[in-house]
Every structure is written in C-alpha cells, then in structure tokens.
Amino acid sequence: MSNKSGFSLGALIKKAWSEIEGVKWPIWSVFIVVLALLFVSSVLLTLLLSLLGIPMLMRDGDLGFSLGYFVGAFLIEVVTVFITAPFLVGAQMVALKHIRGQEVSYKTGFQYFHQWKELGTTLFLFWFSLAIINIVFGFFTLLFNRVGLEWLSNIVLVLSFVAFFVFYTFFMFNGLFVADQNKGPLEAMFYSAKLVAPAWTKIFCLFVYGVFIAFVCFLPGIISLSYSNVWISLLGCLVTIGIYIWLLPHLQLLFPLAFESLIKNKEQESSLIESN
Numbered sequence: 001m002s003n004k005s006g007f008s009l010g011a012l013i014k015k016a017w018s019e020i021e022g023v024k025w026p027i028w029s030v031f032i033v034v035l036a037l038l039f040v041s042s043v044l045l046t047l048l049l050s051l052l053g054i055p056m057l058m059r060d061g062d063l064g065f066s067l068g069y070f071v072g073a074f075l076i077e078v079v080t081v082f083i084t085a086p087f088l089v090g091a092q093m094v095a096l097k098h099i100r101g102q103e104v105s106y107k108t109g110f111q112y113f114h115q116w117k118e119l120g121t122t123l124f125l126f127w128f129s130l131a132i133i134n135i136v137f138g139f140f141t142l143l144f145n146r147v148g149l150e151w152l153s154n155i156v157l158v159l160s161f162v163a164f165f166v167f168y169t170f171f172m173f174n175g176l177f178v179a180d181q182n183k184g185p186l187e188a189m190f191y192s193a194k195l196v197a198p199a200w201t202k203i204f205c206l207f208v209y210g211v212f213i214a215f216v217c218f219l220p221g222i223i224s225l226s227y228s229n230v231w232i233s234l235l236g237c238l239v240t241i242g243i244y245i246w247l248l249p250h251l252q253l254l255f256p257l258a259f260e261s262l263i264k265n266k267e268q269e270s271s272l273i274e275s276n
Contacts, residue, residue: 007261009202016253023098024249030091030109034084045076082120086112089119089175096256122174122185169204170196195262217244
C-alpha cells in the first residue's frame with residue numbers, strides 16, 4: 001500500500017538539516033543578488049515615478065495615500081516580481097538539484113533567466129491572488145469593525161490568516177513546476193494543487209514550521225528594537241541577520257525536498273497502476 005502523503009514530516013525536516021552542506025554558497029549568492037536587485041529596482045522605480053508626478057514617499061502633513069501612490073506601488077511590485085522571479089526559483093532549483101545528487105555551484109541559481117516571462121507570470125499570479133485574498137478579508141474586517149461588530153471582525157481576521165496559509169500551501173510549488181517540469185503558469189498552479197492535495201496537511205505543517213523558523217530568526221531584532229539604546233538595537237539586528245543567513249539554506253531545502261518526495265511517490269503510484 002503506497003503512502004499518499006509521500007514523506008514523513010520529521011524525516012524531511014531532519015534531511016533538510018543534513019543536506020545543507022554543498023548548497024550554502026550557491027543559495028547565499030542568489031539571495032545577495034536578489035537583495036541588490038530589490039534595492040536598486042525600488043530606488044530607480046521610485047525616482048522614475050516621482051519624475052512622472054507620482055510621489056512614492058510620504059511628506060509631512062500627508063493624511064493618506066493617493067490613488068497614484070497605489071498605482072505606483074503596484075507597478076513597483078510587478079516589476080520587482082518579474083526581475084527577481086528567475087533568481088528566487090533558481091535558489092529552489094539549487095536545492096532540488098542538490099537533493100537529486102546533481103552537482104551545484106554558485107552559477108546554478110542563475111540559469112533560469114531564459115524563463116523570466118513564465119516564472120515572472122507564475123509568481124505574479126501567486127502574489128496577486130494573495131493580495132486579492134488580503135484585500136477581500138481586510139475589507140470585511142474593517143467593515144465589521146466600523147459597525148461595532150468587533151467579535152466578527154476578529155473572526156474574519158483569523159479566517160484571513162487561514163486562507164493565506166491554505167492558498168500558500170496548495171500553490172507553493174508553482175515555480176518548481178515551471179522551472180523543473182516546463183509547465184506554463186496556469187498549468188503550474190493546477191499541477192501544484194493536484195500534487196499537494198493528498199498531502200496538504202503535512203505541507204501545511206511544513207509551511208507553519210518554515211514561518212516559525214523565520215519568526216525565530218527575526219525575534220532578536222524585534223526584541224532589540226523595543227529598547228531605546230541604539231547599540232542594543234544594532235546588535236539585535238546583526239544577530240537576526242546572522243541567524244537568518246545561517247538558517248536560509250535549511251529553509252530553502254524544505255519545500256524542494258517535499259516536492260521531490262511527492263513527485264517520486266506519484267511516479268511510483270503510476271507505475272503500480274500500469275503494472276496492474
């Protein structure tokens with residue numbers, strides 16, 4: 001009898017720790033480039049939009065954001081998604097290739113720029129869908145809060161987090177299906193949901209584990225910022241950066257390991273059906 005979930009959660013997390021050697025610098029190099037691209041593109045786009053008459057920085061006395069601001073912010077997000085998509089998925093492909101026993105180097109994560117349209121569209125659809133979920137739930141949260149139904153507003157707020165986690169769980173393999181399986185953006189979403197469905201509770205728990213690890217990374221920085229002492233705040237931020245750099249390869253291995261396990265399990269099931 002085949003195991004439809006495809007993997008043991010504890011064993012997968014343990015393997016994500018044991019497989020770190022060999023992927024640290026290939027993954028770190030990708031994220032160094034991603035951070036640089038995010039900074040440069042954000043600054044350049046902000047300046048460009050300001051020249052076009054769409055101010056992206058708040059001025060003293062501003063009471064809110066104009067429609068132009070939201071349009072500008074949306075454009076910046078779209079451009080940065082398309083710019084960084086090949087590199088973010090490239091980091092996942094570094095992990096996936098390493099898991100498969102293939103040799104990886106700092107160049108591996110930069111080999112997917114030829115798929116920038118497909119990967120950019122895929123990540124944009126993912127990001128835009130999450131934004132719509134947040135906007136819809138946010139609207140009802142504010143609405144119920146305005147009419148005095150705080151308890152209902154709190155329920156909607158909790159449901160928004162659940163919806164976010166569930167959506168992320170089912171569609172987290174979109175990029176891998178494009179880069180590894182050469183699927184189109186919409187195909188990738190379909191195949192990701194189909195692959196996750198039999199094991200969605202374990203993938204959900206894996207995602208929660210990843211969020212918890214990320215929270216642990218940022219905890220020293222969050223605590224240090226509550227102090228008025230500049231040096232304590234600086235130390236906390238440096239500790240956060242150090243922990244995150246150390247844990248990043250582990251986090252990047254988690255979901256490619258799950259992806260590979262589920263793909264192999266599906267192939268085994270297909271072979272059993274064909275043999276019967």
